[in-house]
Amino acid sequence: MNRRILSVVVIASATALASSASYAQLNLKQFGIGGGDSSSGNAATGAASAGGVSQLLQNYVGANQQVLAGQSSLASAMGLSGAAGQAQQAAGLLSGGTPSVSQLTQVGSTQQSLSQQLTQAFANGGGSSASGAIDKQGFSSGLESLGKGVSQYSSLQSSLGSVGQMNPTSLLQSGLNPQTAQAASYIAQSAPGQLQSLVSTLSQAVQFATSHGISVPSIASSALKGF
Template sequence: MNKRKVLISLLASGGLLVSGVSNAQLNLKQFGIGGDDSSAGAGATASSGGVSQLLQTYVGANQQVLSGQSSLASAMGMSSAAGQAQQAAGLLSGGTPSVSQLTQVGSTQQSLSQTLTQAFASRASGGASATPVNKEAFTDGLSSLGKGVSQYASLQSGLGSIGQMSPSSLLQSGMNPQTAQSASYIAQSAPGQLQSLMSTLSAAVQFASSHGISVPSIATSALKGGQ
């Protein structure tokens, strides 16, 4: 009789252990540990990885870039282009920007990059210009643009997990709709924007070097870091 009680007790203990292990596994899955739900793990990574921080870095990078483009345009006597950069920067001044605002900023930034690059090439080839280059403003522009490019480059490591997720997946991870849409836009657009800005910064540095304009170290280091 005693042996039978002992056997029943052992079986019951074994059942509790198995049940405990099973419950532990379920609890771990709630925290994204264990299991095969890779999308849940990606969602946890995206949310805990600081999407809000990514957005702040992206906004800050664009503010630096637009400030740099404005200074470079002013230095070249292109007041209209400088005004466009300042106007675009104003779209980033309040809270989380919408996809529409980010798209407008990106479009303006791209247009300014092309305008500046063409202006550098025209001056370098001896194109006529009534306005001398403001060397101090040009150096300031290189500094801001270099800082912006460096910040863009720092974004790349945080875009991987977000770029693999759809806006709906980001929403399921607990983000509000505007943040999710903006994060998805940044993940898709930032790599191409970085390459365009690298090209503009490179052209600006070459122009400065050939016209006796001081090139700040942040501009040259940004070119190396963004490659």
């Protein structure tokens, strides 16, 4: 009788321990730690996550290059040579490899400054060149580039949510190097606000063009839909 009771106790204890271990593993899974069905499965998931974040970063850089090209053209058309130069310098920060958070921050700051300068120029109602004339063809070209940039920014939104929910540790565990992980976190936090600012700038530029007889490319108009 005593042996039977002891066997039952041992079996019950083992079952409880197995259940606890399984429960702990499930809890760890919720935080992205351990718990994979196989090492190959974890590797595949990590690779997919890393690939997705890298693609997001690449698309973000491309969108910013378009935006800066547009701002540079608009500034030049308005006679703001200094602002045009600032845009070109900022674009140079995005031309080599994965940008650092410091570089991305500088690009964002320059974009904001350029938007303010352009807005002021629009409010003044004319170009700042010696003749006061506006390069209409250059302005239209700037609208096209800025419209493309805003459209590309908009397409990033579907990817930002999932990245924003991943903490730096999870990003590193997905196989990303530290610089890419930091850049991804910056993008998730900053891109939505940058988009709203750029939409405002594009909207004002389109209104200015319309009131001054400047051709508005279709991409500039379509980029504003939904905002």
